[in-house]
Amino acid sequence: MKNAKNKSQKGFNSITSQDTFNKEMRAFPHTLPIYTTSTFIYESPEIAQQIFGRKVDGFAYSRFSHPNAQLVEEKLEKMETFGLDIKAKALLFSSGMTAITNLFQSLLRPGDCVIAQGNIYGTSVDFFSHFTEVYKMEVVYADFKNTDEIEALLKSKKNVKLLYCETPSNPTISCYDLNALGKLAAKYKVKLAVDSTFASPYLQQPLKYGADFVIHSATKYLNGHGTALGGILVGRDYEFMNNKVWKNRKITGGICSAFDSWQLNNGMKTLSLRMDKHSSNSLTVAKYLQTHPAVKAVHYLGLKDHPDHALAKKQMKNFGGVLAFDLKDGYKAGNKLMKKIKFCHLTASLGTIDTLLQHPASMSHSFVSKEQREKYGITDGLVRMSVGIEDAIDIIQDLEQALK
Numbered sequence: 014m015k016n017a018k019n020k021s022q023k024g025f026n027s028i029t030s031q032d033t034f035n036k037e038m039r040a041f042p043h044t045l046p047i048y049t050t051s052t053f054i055y056e057s058p059e060i061a062q063q064i065f066g067r068k069v070d071g072f073a074y075s076r077f078s079h080p081n082a083q084l085v086e087e088k089l090e091k092m093e094t095f096g097l098d099i100k101a102k103a104l105l106f107s108s109g110m111t112a113i114t115n116l117f118q119s120l121l122r123p124g125d126c127v128i129a130q131g132n133i134y135g136t137s138v139d140f141f142s143h144f145t146e147v148y149k150m151e152v153v154y155a156d157f158k159n160t161d162e163i164e165a166l167l168k169s170k171k172n173v174k175l176l177y178c179e180t181p182s183n184p185t186i187s188c189y190d191l192n193a194l195g196k197l198a199a200k201y202k203v204k205l206a207v208d209s210t211f212a213s214p215y216l217q218q219p220l221k222y223g224a225d226f227v228i229h230s231a232t233k234y235l236n237g238h239g240t241a242l243g244g245i246l247v248g249r250d251y252e253f254m255n256n257k258v259w260k261n262r263k264i265t266g267g268i269c270s271a272f273d274s275w276q277l278n279n280g281m282k283t284l285s286l287r288m289d290k291h292s293s294n295s296l297t298v299a300k301y302l303q304t305h306p307a308v309k310a311v312h313y314l315g316l317k318d319h320p321d322h323a324l325a326k327k328q329m330k331n332f333g334g335v336l337a338f339d340l341k342d343g344y345k346a347g348n349k350l351m352k353k354i355k356f357c358h359l360t361a362s363l364g365t366i367d368t369l370l371q372h373p374a375s376m377s378h379s380f381v382s383k384e385q386r387e388k389y390g391i392t393d394g395l396v397r398m399s400v401g402i403e404d405a406i407d408i409i410q411d412l413e414q415a416l417k
Contacts, residue, residue, distance in 0.1 A: 081274035092214035102254035109230030112244035132389035135378040184397035188321035195223020233364030241273035291334025344393035356411035363399035
C-alpha cells in the first residue's frame with residue numbers, strides 16, 4: 014500500500030503472511046492449526062466465569078468465537094486500517110450475506126430506512142426485499158453518482174439510518190465517490206456501509222474516506238481459491254461491533270467455521286500478489302475486448318476512457334480483477350457465449366485464481382426486476398468476467414473462439 018506506516022507497524026504483506034498467536038511455548042506451530050473443537054476446557058471455575066463474562070480474553074464456545082476466526086479478524090483489522098489512525102473491529106461470519114444480515118439486525122429497527130445503490134449484488138437486492146417485508150422497514154434505491162439526489166432523500170426522509178454502497182459495483186463495474194458519500198453520511202448523522210468485495214483491503218480502504226462499516230464476501234478475493242465460504246464486517250465503532258454485532262452473531266450462530274476460517278487465512282497470505290496479477294490480466298483482456306466487433310462496450314476501471322477511471326485511480330491502489338462487457342446482440346449473445354467457453358469457467362462466483370464468467374440477466378440478477386436492472390445498467394447482453402491469474406493469452410484465445 015502507498016499509505017505511510019509508523020515504525021512499529023508491520024508492512025501490509027507481513028500482516029497477511031504471518032500467523033500470530035501464543036508464542037510463550039518453547040515450541041509452537043509454524044502456522045495456526047485447525048481448531049476442530051466445539052468447546053474449551055478451563056483451569057478453574059473462576060477463569061470460566063471471567064471468560065463467559067467477557068472480563069478477560071478467552072474462548073467460551075466455538076459459536077461465540079474460536080482461534081481460527083480470531084486470527085483472521087485481527088489481520089482484517091490491521092489490513093483495513095493500514096497506514097490510518099483508526100481503530101476498528103472486525104468480525105468473521107459464515108458468508109458475506111450473513112455479515113450483511115448481522116449488520117442490519119444490529120443497527121436497524123422497524124420503521125427505519127436504508128438508501129441503497131441501485132446496481133448491487135443480486136442477492137443483496139433479494140435480501141433487502143425480504144428484510145423490509147419481515148422487519149417492516151424501507152429500502153429506497155438511488156443513483157449514488159448523483160449526490161444531490163442522495164442529499165435530497167436525506168433531507169426529506171427523517172427515518173434514514175444507513176447509506177449502503179458497493180464499489181466497484183456488481184456487475185456494472187462502476188466506482189463511487191466514497192469521500193463525498195462519507196461527508197453526506199456525517200452531515201446527516203447516518204451510517205455509511207461499503208461493500209468492498211471487488212477491491213479487497215489491498216486495493217481500497219473505505220474507512221479512510223469516512224465509511225462506518227466495510228463488508229467483504231471473504232469467499233471471493235480474500236480466500237481467492239474458491240475453497241470455502243466467509244464474510245467480513247469491519248466497523249469503526251469498536252463498542253458497537255464488540256457488543257451489539259458480536260452478541261447478534263453469538264445468538265444467531267453466524268460465525269465462520271474453523272475449517273473455512275483456516276482456508277481463508279491461507280488464501281489471504283497471497284492477497285497482494287494475486288490482486289496485482291488479477292489487475293494486470295484484466296487490463297490486457299479489457300483492451301482486447303474493446304477491439305472485438307461483437308462487443309458494444311467494455312466496463313473496466315483500468316481503461317482510461319472509463320468514466321470512473323480518475324476516481325478509481327484516486328481511491329484505489331489498482332483497478333481489480335473484474336470487468337464487464339456488453340454484447341451487441343443482447344440476451345441471445347450472452348447465452349451463446351456462456352455455452353461456448355472452454356478454458357474459462359461458467360459460474361456466478363468471482364475472485365478465484367481461474368477465470369470465471371457469468372450472464373447476470375439469466376443468473377445472478379435474474380430475480381431482480383428487468384426495470385431495475387436496465388435502469389442501473391444491467392443490460393440483457395451484459396457479461397461479468399472475473400479474470401484469473403492464468404496466462405492472459407489463453408483467456409483471450411478462449412474468448413476469441415467463443416465470440417465467433
